[in-house]
Amino acid sequence: MLSVVGILLGLALLIILALKDWNIIIASLLASFVVIVFSGVPLQETLYEAYMIGFKNWAGNFFLMLAAGSVFAKLMEDTGSAQVISNSIMKLTGKESLLKIFIGIWLVTTLLVYAGINVWVIVFVMMPIMYPIFKELDIPWHIALAVFTLGANCMGNWLPGAVTIYNIMPMKYLGTTATAGWKISLFSDTFAVVLSFIYIFYQLKKSKERGEHFVKPERLTITELSDKNLPSPIMAFAPIIVTLFTLNVFNIEVFFALTLGCLTCIILMSRNLENVLATLNKGAGNSGLPVIGTCAVVGFGSVVAAVPGFETITNAILQGVPGSPYVSWVISVNALAGVTGSASGGLGIALDALLPKYIDLGLNMEALHRLSALSACGLDTLPQNGAVMTILTIFGLSHKEAYKHMFWISVVITVLSCMPAVFAAYLFY
Numbered sequence: 001m002l003s004v005v006g007i008l009l010g011l012a013l014l015i016i017l018a019l020k021d022w023n024i025i026i027a028s029l030l031a032s033f034v035v036i037v038f039s040g041v042p043l044q045e046t047l048y049e050a051y052m053i054g055f056k057n058w059a060g061n062f063f064l065m066l067a068a069g070s071v072f073a074k075l076m077e078d079t080g081s082a083q084v085i086s087n088s089i090m091k092l093t094g095k096e097s098l099l100k101i102f103i104g105i106w107l108v109t110t111l112l113v114y115a116g117i118n119v120w121v122i123v124f125v126m127m128p129i130m131y132p133i134f135k136e137l138d139i140p141w142h143i144a145l146a147v148f149t150l151g152a153n154c155m156g157n158w159l160p161g162a163v164t165i166y167n168i169m170p171m172k173y174l175g176t177t178a179t180a181g182w183k184i185s186l187f188s189d190t191f192a193v194v195l196s197f198i199y200i201f202y203q204l205k206k207s208k209e210r211g212e213h214f215v216k217p218e219r220l221t222i223t224e225l226s227d228k229n230l231p232s233p234i235m236a237f238a239p240i241i242v243t244l245f246t247l248n249v250f251n252i253e254v255f256f257a258l259t260l261g262c263l264t265c266i267i268l269m270s271r272n273l274e275n276v277l278a279t280l281n282k283g284a285g286n287s288g289l290p291v292i293g294t295c296a297v298v299g300f301g302s303v304v305a306a307v308p309g310f311e312t313i314t315n316a317i318l319q320g321v322p323g324s325p326y327v328s329w330v331i332s333v334n335a336l337a338g339v340t341g342s343a344s345g346g347l348g349i350a351l352d353a354l355l356p357k358y359i360d361l362g363l364n365m366e367a368l369h370r371l372s373a374l375s376a377c378g379l380d381t382l383p384q385n386g387a388v389m390t391i392l393t394i395f396g397l398s399h400k401e402a403y404k405h406m407f408w409i410s411v412v413i414t415v416l417s418c419m420p421a422v423f424a425a426y427l428f429y
Helices: 003-018 022-041 043-078 080-095 098-114 118-134 139-152 165-174 180-211 233-248 255-272 275-285 288-306 308-318 326-340 345-351 356-358 365-375 384-395 400-414 419-428
Strands: none
Touching: 003 022, 003 308, 003 400, 022 043, 022 080, 022 288, 022 308, 022 365, 043 080, 043 118, 043 233, 043 255, 043 275, 043 288, 080 098, 080 233, 098 118, 098 139, 098 180, 118 139, 118 165, 118 384, 139 180, 139 255, 139 384, 139 400, 165 345, 165 365, 180 365, 180 400, 233 255, 275 288, 288 308, 288 326, 288 384, 308 326, 326 345, 326 365, 326 419, 345 356, 345 365, 365 419, 384 400, 400 419
């Protein structure tokens, strides 16, 4: 029981310190100490065999991808490609309606997610595209994170037909198709999008009342260009098209797909680069903070998973959450995603350990599929999630400055959207 208390206190400490703008490495270590002490496990052994192993494994799995993504983003900035794409969005939407602009950005981001692009790649692509738009319109930069979150961390992940792990995993267990339970999405997705846009414009109104304007964060490294010597739209879009095409059509590993995108940038737009080597060096250097910060958060998660309290919490969930079947399934998947700090991790545990019981209850397979994909994307984005840390770092923002937007849109509104989803499950299935 003390170990469970330690996990809850450690998580609370990590959240509080992050929101108070503590360095995430220090915050994760202090939170890990709390978990270790309350759990009564060896300090040194747990730090080296849990924290550092988690730290090292995450870096080993994702460093190349993040480094390539960082270089790709820098090339898109320095060639002026990001500026051209931003200008194209503005031409399509106009400057008069912020709603049209935000919808445009949201749709582009959602389509990238829907096509199966990893959020760690999307953030490198979208951030430099969004920057000139928010600067020109004098919109506080933290609002950009809210718009990005709606596209990258929400609906695109669980939409029927999405090429995402959350939509594909249930297919293997339930024998369903990628569009299974699409009627549920009509309810849940409409609810989530409408409520999220209401939230975004409410926050924009409050920030304007506080006299906030666009201010470039000190943590953000980005090249600001004039409209001179910009590439043509065809050239500007080419690196993104090459990356997406090789990643999704030829199924090339993401690091190599991004590398091909970088090469496309250099070959087509070398005349737009003042110094190719300087851009490559800067891009590679920019990957350091996202990698280290995310590794630290993952290290804390590994400590939590290594102590007895984690198994206690997981078993309590697996033994059965009370409530009607669809409701208890939604709660269970959400809870497991929150405990593990991973949408795919929590969903995997639920599908392996809990699904047979719910199938035996005679529940509709299509409904279970869509509820699974939706529920996995709620509590997973608590502050200790690795993707949260990476996205905040790429945007040059801290937990204190902007995590509230991720919390309200990706956690609260997504969890609330499970209610109309359950209603639709009972109504149609």
